[in-house]
Amino acid sequence: MFTSEDQTIYPIAAALSADGSLTIAGSDPQKLARDFGTPLYLYDGQTVRSNIQTLQQLLKDHYPSEGAVAYASKAYFSQRFAAKLAQQQDIEVDVVSLAELKVALKAGFSPKQIHLHGNNKSAEEIRTAIDLNIHALVIDSLDELAFVEQIAAEKNKRVRIWLRITPDIRVATHPHIETSAASSKFGLHVITGEAEQVIRAALASPYFELTGLHCHLGSQLYDPIPYAIAIERLYTLASECGYEPQEISPGGGWGVRYTKNDPLTDPLDWIRTISQTIQQQCERTGFQLPKIVLEPGRWLAARAGVAIYQIGSQKRMPDGTRILAVDGGMSDNPRHALYQAAYSAVILNKPNAKNLVPTTVVGKFCESGDVLIAQIDLPEAERGDLLLIPASGAYQLSMASNYNLAPRPVVLWLEPDGQFELLQRRENPEENSWWC
Numbered sequence: 001m002f003t004s005e006d007q008t009i010y011p012i013a014a015a016l017s018a019d020g021s022l023t024i025a026g027s028d029p030q031k032l033a034r035d036f037g038t039p040l041y042l043y044d045g046q047t048v049r050s051n052i053q054t055l056q057q058l059l060k061d062h063y064p065s066e067g068a069v070a071y072a073s074k075a076y077f078s079q080r081f082a083a084k085l086a087q088q089q090d091i092e093v094d095v096v097s098l099a100e101l102k103v104a105l106k107a108g109f110s111p112k113q114i115h116l117h118g119n120n121k122s123a124e125e126i127r128t129a130i131d132l133n134i135h136a137l138v139i140d141s142l143d144e145l146a147f148v149e150q151i152a153a154e155k156n157k158r159v160r161i162w163l164r165i166t167p168d169i170r171v172a173t174h175p176h177i178e179t180s181a182a183s184s185k186f187g188l189h190v191i192t193g194e195a196e197q198v199i200r201a202a203l204a205s206p207y208f209e210l211t212g213l214h215c216h217l218g219s220q221l222y223d224p225i226p227y228a229i230a231i232e233r234l235y236t237l238a239s240e241c242g243y244e245p246q247e248i249s250p251g252g253g254w255g256v257r258y259t260k261n262d263p264l265t266d267p268l269d270w271i272r273t274i275s276q277t278i279q280q281q282c283e284r285t286g287f288q289l290p291k292i293v294l295e296p297g298r299w300l301a302a303r304a305g306v307a308i309y310q311i312g313s314q315k316r317m318p319d320g321t322r323i324l325a326v327d328g329g330m331s332d333n334p335r336h337a338l339y340q341a342a343y344s345a346v347i348l349n350k351p352n353a354k355n356l357v358p359t360t361v362v363g364k365f366c367e368s369g370d371v372l373i374a375q376i377d378l379p380e381a382e383r384g385d386l387l388l389i390p391a392s393g394a395y396q397l398s399m400a401s402n403y404n405l406a407p408r409p410v411v412l413w414l415e416p417d418g419q420f421e422l423l424q425r426r427e428n429p430e431e432n433s434w435w436c
């Protein structure tokens, strides 16, 4: 079971009871799994709130002007989860689709708290954002600038925009989640001159109020230095265009721990670097300090969530590795298949087992890439045992599929003293029309 070293991988409210078994916010995950079935996802409310407040406080303590935390809803979003977030003080939200935008509004976010991203927004998404007068519509290309201008002209409305700038720098992460390199499909590249061209065009148009510059470097980053380099590039570009940004959004991307091999990092390093660089750049250019808008997704949600599966069949491989198959897999967590992501796990009902066996945890889906954990030492296990995978709160359910017509899992929100609420029901093929 977990030691103090892996505590940072588990929800804040995770604890060991006297018999060594894991509890979360006073709930027994084994009982919840029996009552609700598996795969089962749990979100710890305390962890979500504490993570938001930690970043908000760091901004207050280390940046002398305004700062805000905007949750990147693509990490995980559902109507009830969004409503929990909307109750938090001063939180904003980054959405990338009409559906995310509608969920945010329905959950209680005001349009002023919403930024709309995306590299290929539809006319309907753009029209809705303009009609609602959201905080910022984030322009991703010269082509999109012209498209938005045309829609704004038809409506005779002025649109508040940010520009997504791609600073053409490399970051150390999996290539599929790197978004700032010269090869990235996202944003206005500095080296092609498109970034400069779009700043000038936006400033010249009567239909735009250019309030800020944004960049998002990539995801699961542990090094703050690329943020400093990117911000410096944004300021160089802005000052060359004679443009003074009121808001700077250096995106999200700060990394979390999935296993003990991941570094133990402190978001203080991230926020201090961003704050200091912006202050230096404002001194250099003579600009006023802008509002900083951070857009963390993973850092707010990953640690809050755990996934629980039931173990089914097992077998020995020719190399001696044991395979344990669980009742979920790539349909609820495609992250190993997509990024070779590593995870840790515990067998909930064997908290004190000592005899560890080299294991690969696989799912039940018809694809060889359906692996949840490629290599892990786990105790002897039997059919029906419950496997819990921590740090499962980000980019699992939001990327879940119905592969093999698997229903998406049930999700609960945990509060202290064993209280919980349903966030999402398990999909039911009998009721839903998607399988017809």
Ligand code: LLP
Residues within 6 Å of the ligand: 072, 074, 075, 094, 117, 177, 216, 218, 219, 220, 251, 252, 253, 254, 295, 296, 297, 298, 299, 335, 339, 394, 395, 399
């Ligand atoms: N802002 C923008 C514009 C983004 O594109 C993203 C993530 C974020 C903020 C939040 O990044 P975070 O703080 O969560 O790293 N599916 C991948 C991650 C894709 C991230 C896409 N954009 C994964 O499972 O690792």
